[in-house]
Amino acid sequence: MxxxxxxxxxxxxxxxxxxxxxxxxxxxxxxxxxxxxxxxxxxxxxxxxxxxxxxxHPALVAAVTEQAQKLWHVGNTFHTEPQVRLAEHLNRTAFAGKAFFCHSGLESNEAAIKLARLRGAQQNPKRWKVVSFNKSFHGRSLAMIAATGNPAVKAGFEPMVPGFMQVDLGDMEGLAAAADNETAAIIVEPIQGEGGIHPLPIEFAVELRKLCDARNITLIFDEVWTGCGRTGRWFGHQWFDAGSLSATRQASTGECRAGECVKPDILTIGKAIGGGLPVGTMFARPELAALLVPGKHGCTLGGNAVCMAAAATVFDVIERExxxxxxxxxxxxxxxxxxxxxxxxxxxxxxxxxxxxxxxxxxxxxxxxxxxxxxxxxxxxxxxxxxxxxxxxxxxxxxxxxxxxxxxxxxxxx
Ligand SMILES: Cc1ncc(COP(=O)(O)O)c(C=O)c1O
The missing domain is CATH 3.90.1150.10 (Aspartate Aminotransferase, domain 1)
Structure with a gap:
């Protein structure tokens, strides 16, 4: 060529x-x-x-080849086993939850914000706003550029989708002021990737969780960059040990036990989960996931069997090797x-x-x-x-x- x-x-x-x-x-x-x-x-x-x-990777090539010879795509009106295998992996490696599959990081975040708004719509007054952080990146859809804390990403696409605002990472006072009784969700990356590799301070993650619990706000961890082993743990939030005093020490020695970590209400995943094939995932606590009933959200090719076989194998390989x-x-x-x-x-x-x-x-x-x-x-x-x-x-x-x-x-x- x-x-x-x-x-x-x-x-x-x-x-x-x-x-x-x-x-x-x-x-x-x-x-x-x-x-x-x-x-x-x-x-x-x-x-x-x-x-x-x-x-x-030979295991991914084999998994995709085997699946491609069996069944490609039947639509989400049917059950397929590779989706279940992947969701079971997430239950084992993240927390007890339920999965929705799509193709990209931004779609995972869109689904998460929609789910947070569904929850917010049940509250009084209705909650619909979203707080995120300066230097964050959450994707390139109209809503996700509104969530992204980088003016260059928004430029030329104004007016922004309403209801999104950003505060500085680590600014608990600013956050407490921004998160009012109309706030449905706070979305944050465990390590800001596009913004320049800025880890969320562990103490701040603990405070974030407390604030969301106290005010009934949905906490979304955008793990599109940090998910699936990239940081040396299955997920980036597994570095957030709630046992405050020992937190920094445990994190620096890599000893955080997953059960003790600050967990989100919704985890969004992209990039690595498909091993290079297009897979996005929104993974939510079961009580929250239950709100997403038929007709509320969907994705035609989301969860297609070939991509799911690859993604499930990514977990197998990370574990085995x-x-x-x-x-x-x-x-x-x-x-x-x-x-x-x-x-x-x-x-x-x-x-x-x-x-x-x-x-x-x-x-x-x-x-x-x-x-x-x-x-x-x-x-x-x-x-x-x-x-x-x-x-x-x-x-x-x-x-x-x-x-x-x-x-x-x-x-x-x-
Ligand atoms: C943290 C984070 N969220 C979301 C996205 C958007 O992912 P995608 O490009 O798959 O839509 C990215 C992309 O870099 C990202 O880094």
């Missing part, structure tokens, strides 16, 4: 809403990807987190290398993250860092103008990760 010719063809027929590199990818295996010229890249970004088990611990170990290793080996050049302001969800905040916006890294055979990403994001497949081996970090550290320091 001739790359310039493909790019010309693409420019003629594809909308230019993505800033694409002049590179065409044709093949992937594990954490490696090859372009149309045969050049190899180390993938430290996993396609914005979707390819959580890398490319062409003990990838939570692996992600924790490699995350610690990567963060310590990134801190130590960039010190002398003085360009790094902070390294933060959990598991294999890492942000390297630079002192100043880098010049063409993503392009320079790509040139050297590394796929990475910069967000919030100066935060390099590292989110490789969670099954990356240490040697490959180290080769990628070598390139990245050189690109930062030079």
């Amino acid at each position: 001739d790359t310039p010719e493909l790019i010309d063809r693409a420019n003629a027929v594809l909308i230019g809403n993505y800033a694409r590199m002049p590179t065409a990818m044709v093949r992937g295996e594990g954490s490696l990807v090859w372009d149309s010229t045969g050049k190899q890249y180390i993938d430290l970004f996993a396609g914005f987190g979707g390819a959580v088990l890398g490319h062409a 003990q990838l939570l611990q692996h992600a924790l170990n490699l995350g610690e290793h990567a963060m310590s290398r990134l801190r130590n080996e960039t010190k002398a050049a003085g360009r790094v302001a902070a390294v933060r993250g959990r598991g294999l969800f890492i942000g390297v905040e630079l002192a100043a916006a880098p010049v063409k860092l993503v392009e320079r890294a790509l040139d050297q055979g590394l796929i990475t990403n910069v967000t919030a103008s100066k935060v390099i994001r590292i989110a490789p497949p969670v099954n990356i081996d240490q040697a490959t990760l180290d080769r990628g970090l070598d390139i990245l550290i050189r690109a930062i320091n030079e």
Whole structure:
């Protein structure tokens, strides 16, 4: 395949809403990807987190192939076993709840807000407003750009859908003032991803839960980035240990017992859950889920058998290959290398993250860092103008990760 010719063809027929590199990818295996010229890249970004088990994982290929040969899609007027398997995995790894399946993170969030409003409509006065946080990202639908705390995402699409407002992460007073008797939901990411890898402080998560309980507000954790093992736990909220004093210590040693963590009323999941296929999930406490009766919400291809088979297998593989611990170990290793080996050049302001969800905040916006890294055979990403994001497949081996970090550290320091 001739790359310039493909790019010309693409420019003629594809909308230019993505800033694409002049590179065409044709093949992937594990954490490696090859372009149309045969050049190899180390993938430290996993396609914005979707390819959580890398490319062409044999178990995913087998699961999808087997399902595709059996049953593709019958619509949600029937039961299919892969949906049930996936929802059972969520009950085991998150909390006791019920699932609704769709295709993307934003759809999961839309479903969650609708469910919170259904609950709010039963209260007096009716609750319909939503509070979220500055620097958050919740998706690109009209409602989700209203929920997103980044003016650039909203620009040009005004007027915003009414009822959404943002406060600063950690500002409990601001939050208590914003959440009035018409507030249906608070939505928050356990670690702000697009905003620059900002973990929600554990104490703040505890306070959030208390506020929502006291005022009958639905608490939604948007785990589109942090779900399914990315942070070294099944879900990012499992770092929020309610046993306050020991919380920080337990979290830093990775010992939080899931049963003790601050839990949401609704968990929204996307990206990794499909292993790279389009799967979104809204997972709600049963009492809340019971409000979503036939006619209230739906999604034609949501829960289709092939995507569900892949998603259920993602959980099987993470468990079988003990990838939570692996992600924790490699995350610690990567963060310590990134801190130590960039010190002398003085360009790094902070390294933060959990598991294999890492942000390297630079002192100043880098010049063409993503392009320079790509040139050297590394796929990475910069967000919030100066935060390099590292989110490789969670099954990356240490040697490959180290080769990628070598390139990245050189690109930062030079
Ligand atoms: C936290 C969070 N929520 C929601 C979304 C939207 O997900 P999708 O692009 O699958 O609609 C994203 C996308 O990056 C995200 O990071």
